[in-house]
Every structure is written in structure tokens, then in C-alpha cells.
Amino acid sequence: MTTSHKPDRRDFLKTGAVVAGAAIAPGILFYGIAQGRAPEEGASSLVRWGMLIDTSKCANGCSACVNACNHENGLSGKTGPQDSQWIRKLNIKHLQTGIEHNLPMLCQHCANPPCVDVCPTGASMKRADGIVLVDRHICIGCRYCMMACPYKARSFVHEPLSDQNPDVPRGKGCVEACTFCVQRVDRDEQPACVEACNADGHQAMLFGDLRNPESAIAKAMKAYASVEVRGDLGLNTGVRYQGI
């Protein structure tokens, strides 16, 4: 055995070579969501939230996930360099074959998050269940984490905000990013993007507990090839992609 801290990485590399784009078998449930937990029970390390995105089902021109995220979290939806984007749709093209893929890019909720490593105040943090968050009460807005993130997943709030969603406080001077809709997950709902993708009939996003072998996501990941974006960095991401 090597001393790698990611025992499952070898498997990922192997399976990554398998022909991509396999469709999820009809028998696999999309709505399998983890067992509920009482409000006084904290996030547990027996759970690790993750997401599997099937790029072959992610439709051209569709922005259901982005709109739902903006709505749930109170983002303006603008895409300028100073606007917050918690999920973006990237279009990648293979130069040789010309094949194109849509790649919804969001915080990858790494098991070894570089943003947490570099944060000078402890504001960037990983919850016991793997959700990577900014504790904005102690964020000083230095933006080291934004530079450390290989996925450009974080944004900085440059202007004062008003009329925030009471469930999603946001404000000027802090860094923020996808929270997997922690306010929804904690009440046993799916992240807004996943719900919207399913409602639109694409079912390109699957959310669930990677540690629970009975969960739909764990089953799908066992059955089909999936990869981490920039898997070479060894971050052990919670968001995995199929079909790229």
C-alpha cells in the first residue's frame, strides 16, 4: 500500500478510463435522501454529503440549476467579475474530437480543502459531514481562500446587500460559496440546483450521502465511472462528474 490519504483514488483512476457517458440504469432512485436527523443532533462524520453530476444529461442552454441557486440564496444572477456565482455552467470542448460537455461548476466540497488550509482566521471550515463553509462571522475578507481554490468556486461580496433570504444571510466584505444549500440539507431537502434539475426532467445531478452504501449516489458511483475535476491535486472532492 502507498501512504496516500485517499484510498479510493486508485479505483477512481481505473474506472475513469472506462467509456464515459453511461446512463443511469432505470432502477436507480434519484430521490434517495439520507435518514432525517433531529435538530439538536449536529452534523455527523458518519455522513459525507456529495454530488454526482452526469455531464451527458446536462442540457445545452438550460440554466435551471443556476437560476434555482440564485433564487434560493438570493444572488443577483449577474455574472460580472464582481458578482457572486455559486454555480456556473462551463462548456468544455475536446479540441481533437470536437465533443462538447456542459459542466456545472460549484464548490467541490473537498475532503482536503485548500481554502481551509490557507484561511488565517478559521472562517473557512469543513463541517463534520463534509460541507465546506465560510463562517462569515469571523471572515475578514482577505480572499486567500479564493486564490487557493483551484475551481474558482468562491466569490467576494463587494457591495452592501438588502432583502436577503432569512435562511441565507449574506453581506458585504465576506467570501461566500456554494453551501450545498446547508439550510435545506439540514431539514432533509435536496440542494436547490438538484431539485430544479430534476423538476426540469434532466436528472443530471444526484445528491446524497457518499458514506451510506445504500444511498442512490453511492450505488451510482459504484456502478459507473466518475471522476474528480483536477483529481491530480488529491483533494478528494465531494462533487464528482460522470461523462467527461
Add this chain to the structure above:
Amino acid sequence: MARFAYWLKLAALLGVAVTFAAIPLRQATADAKLPGLENRKGDKCVEDVDIIRRNHPDLLKHHRIETLRHGIRTTKYSLKGCVECHASAKTGSVASAKDDFCVTCHAYAGVQLDCWDCHASKPKTKPVQATEQQASPTMNPVQTGGANQ
């Protein structure tokens, strides 16, 4: 030696005096009849009045750490809870006018909060639906999630 005892006694006396003086000081905010404090729902707060008056900063800070960092979602000391019960009938908010609940005392005591830069100072209500339509004109409303699965 006698001199030392004298100072000791004086110090003790002073200590007692300061303690007694402090009590009326701490209750000053409570005793002052400030406008806006009548904004409340129900007949009981989440703690006895003398406890919530004194300890709400600590209770809130503790709850904030529990919720954000540990994922504990109890509602007793939730800031959202304070807002729901204490929003003013006039402004609908706890912090948009000078006699709104979370402002009136703080102005009197010289305390300034940054909470409302991020946290909504109004309870969650219907207007959510209005923004929903403009926010996502091209997609099915989020609420129907799963309906056409």
C-alpha cells in the same frame, strides 16, 4: 500594619459599593421605558426577561457557533426566532427604525450591531413568491420539484 488594615477595609468597602452601584447601572436599560420594547409576540420570551436582557449576546453567539459550525438546528436561541417575535407592527422589522426592538435599547446603551448587514431583519413572509417569478422566468417554479419526475 494598622495602615494596611485600613486600606484593606477601605478596598473591601469600595468593592461592595461598586457592586451595588453596578446593579442599578445594569438595570438602567431595563428600567428606562424605551419606545419599541412592546414589539413582541406571545407572552413569554425564550428566557426569563432578566436573563434574556443580560445574556442575549452570549446566547446568540453560542447558538451561532452551534448552528453554523456544528449543524445544530434548534430554534430556541435562533436569531430568526428573535426576529419573528420582535418585528415591529409598523415597520415589519426589528431594526429599520430607531424604535424598532433591536435598535431602541442598543441606541440607548451605545451598542452597534452588524448582524443586519447579512441577516434579514424582517421575518420570512409572502413576498418571497413575488420575487420568485422574476428570479426564474425560464424555469418551472422550484416548489414543484419532483412533480414531473
